[in-house]
Amino acid sequence: MSATTETNYHAGPDAVSAKKSRYRRVSKGRGNFELWSWVFMRASGILLLVLIFGHLFVNLMLGEGIHGIDFAFVAGKWSSPFWQTWDMLMLWLAELHGFNGVRTIINDYTEKDRTRWILKGLLVASALLVMVLGTLVIFTFDPCLDPSSTLSVCAR
Amino acid sequence: MTATTTDTTAGKTGQDSAKAGAVPSFTVTLKIARFNPETDTEAHWETYQVTSHATDRVLDALHQIKWDQDGSLSFRRSCAHGVCGSDAMRINGKNRLACKTLIKDVNPDKPITVEPIKGLPVEKDLIVDMEPFFDAYREVMPFLITNGNEPTRERIQSQADRDRFDDTTKCILCAACTTSCPVFWNDGQYFGPAAIVNAHRFIFDTRDEGGAQRLEILNDKEGVWRCRTTFNCTDACPRGIQVTQAIQEVKRALLTSRF
Numbered sequence: 001m002s003a004t005t006e007t008n009y010h011a012g013p014d015a016v017s018a019k020k021s022r023y024r025r026v027s028k029g030r031g032n033f034e035l036w037s038w039v040f041m042r043a044s045g046i047l048l049l050v051l052i053f054g055h056l057f058v059n060l061m062l063g064e065g066i067h068g069i070d071f072a073f074v075a076g077k078w079s080s081p082f083w084q085t086w087d088m089l090m091l092w093l094a095e096l097h098g099f100n101g102v103r104t105i106i107n108d109y110t111e112k113d114r115t116r117w118i119l120k121g122l123l124v125a126s127a128l129l130v131m132v133l134g135t136l137v138i139f140t141f142d143p144c145l146d147p148s149s150t151l152s153v154c155a156r
Numbered sequence: 157m158t159a160t161t162t163d164t165t166a167g168k169t170g171q172d173s174a175k176a177g178a179v180p181s182f183t184v185t186l187k188i189a190r191f192n193p194e195t196d197t198e199a200h201w202e203t204y205q206v207t208s209h210a211t212d213r214v215l216d217a218l219h220q221i222k223w224d225q226d227g228s229l230s231f232r233r234s235c236a237h238g239v240c241g242s243d244a245m246r247i248n249g250k251n252r253l254a255c256k257t258l259i260k261d262v263n264p265d266k267p268i269t270v271e272p273i274k275g276l277p278v279e280k281d282l283i284v285d286m287e288p289f290f291d292a293y294r295e296v297m298p299f300l301i302t303n304g305n306e307p308t309r310e311r312i313q314s315q316a317d318r319d320r321f322d323d324t325t326k327c328i329l330c331a332a333c334t335t336s337c338p339v340f341w342n343d344g345q346y347f348g349p350a351a352i353v354n355a356h357r358f359i360f361d362t363r364d365e366g367g368a369q370r371l372e373i374l375n376d377k378e379g380v381w382r383c384r385t386t387f388n389c390t391d392a393c394p395r396g397i398q399v400t401q402a403i404q405e406v407k408r409a410l411l412t413s414r415f
Contacts (some may be wrong), residue, residue, distance in 0.1 A: 021286040023277055023344040025295070029377030035410060038381050108339055109385070 037100055044093045051090045072151055075143035083136050092132045099127040179209045184259055185267040186217055188229065191278050199278065202226075203267065208259050213252040214247055231282035240392060243329030245282050246271040251332040251392040256261055273335035275344055289331045292347045296355035297344065301366025317362040324357040324402050326395040333399050334388035339382050347374065348380045349389035349399045356402040359409060371410050380406050 059073075077083040079123050102123055110116040144154035183205055191199035206220045215236055234240040238256040245254055245370070247270055248262050254270075254375045262268050276284040302311075327350060334348030335338050355374055357368045374380045380403055389399035 023285075025288060025291045030372070030375070033376065033379070034379070034381035034412065036375050038407070039411070054187060082283070087409055107382075110343055111343055 032093065037103075041100055043095065044097045048090070048093050049098060051086065055086070055090060072143075075141070075151060078138060078141045079143065088135055088138050091138070092131060095127055095131050095134075099123060163301040173408070175243055179208055179211050181209045182206050182264060184217065184264040186214075186221065187267045187269045188218075188281070189271040190281050192228070193280055195223070197238060199271075201269075208264070210258075210260045212259050213255055214252075214257045214259055214268065217259060218254060218267075218330060225301075229282075230280045234247070235295070235403060237361070241328035244330040244332040244335070244394070245274050246273055246335075247331070251336040253330060253332070253394045256394050272332055274338075275335045275341040284335075286331060288344055289334055289348065289350065290329075292334075292351040292353060293329065296351050296370055298354040298358065300358070300361075301369070301382075302363070303365050313361075314364055320362075321357050321360040322368060324353045324360075325396055326397050327353050328395060329354075329400075330394060332392040332394055333397075336388040336392035338386060338388065339384060345378045347376070347379055349383075349403060352383075352403050352406055353397060353399055356406055356414055359406065367409075368413070370411060375410055380410065382406070398415070 059069060080086070103120065106116060106119045106123065110119060143149070143151055184207075186204045186206065187201050188204065189199045190202045192197075193199055204221045204225055206217045206225075207334040208217055208220075215233060218233075222231075223301070231243065231245070233255060235242070236255045238253055241253070243254040244251060246252075247254065247257055248268055251273055259268070270282065271276050272282045276286065276288060278284050281297055293378070297301045329350060331350060333353070334350045337346065337349055339346045340348045352374060355370045358364045359370050383400070383403045387400050389403075390397075390401075393399050
């Protein structure tokens, strides 16, 4: 019986002491980042509801509806600073909202710090790519890109 | 005792006792996760059969196994009446106290699985190392913090003020909530519901003056913001504490202290 009571539980490979194992509490991550990310998630969610449903309504319901969407329709929309801003906001908020969600999932599911950093690196790179490219397209968009364009704005 | 021996001819065991008020008995199979750190590299299942009464708890079945069948089975229990919080374990996939779970309530027709609580290092069989859990608990400073001179008499508090944190005073630190939390399972760095519940107990206590410090601690990157409101903790709590609500109240207190 004394054998059981004096069991050295450090002996087994699975039974490492909590002080040495990955269960040891190491975190000292202070600061308000997680608070702001939590607030951003809610605020951007509400804003996105308005932006996305507004976008869908204008594109699919007003005027000719879905049949009216073509190159000229997009070109017309992006000639107005209002729609440029709208679309850019939608792009940024959706991308950051999604970025933050996936960041949370990575934090929740990866076990090793290395995997965590690799996945987050990929995530940051993809988010930056989408946001930079998208913003560039919205603001440098040229409706007369095609020399044979028949759009009225391109009439010389 | 004398009543049973003189009463009927058959009724030694409960099985054939048609006697009024007799407690029915049945055979139940328990599938228990066993792990001996001296010989095993990983846990394995072992099956035991015990005869139980409808009034028996899972803990009684474990006692029967340990005392009559296999003395090497290890598990923690102290008071055996749902107060000390020693015997939290995963019974049929759900965290419960073995001493508060009646066998008849966990479907004795099928084998009942009993495992150690998840997310903490297993020491032997159903015993886990609770140190990481208590580390998180200690970090939130679960004691009264005050400034200035001590009053000569007791610190007065209105009933309404006392009621504000009544729910979170019920915690018995059994770890059923923290070890039911999927965020805690991952790497054990999250403070966990139990630590937050015990911080809540002091944050919302009008006599305490360390609330701001505790909120700052729980604002950590592994603090309340990692809660995904899956409600596993609320389901698991053997004391019926509204754990998820307490965590949300701490979040709200953090937000209102900023805005």
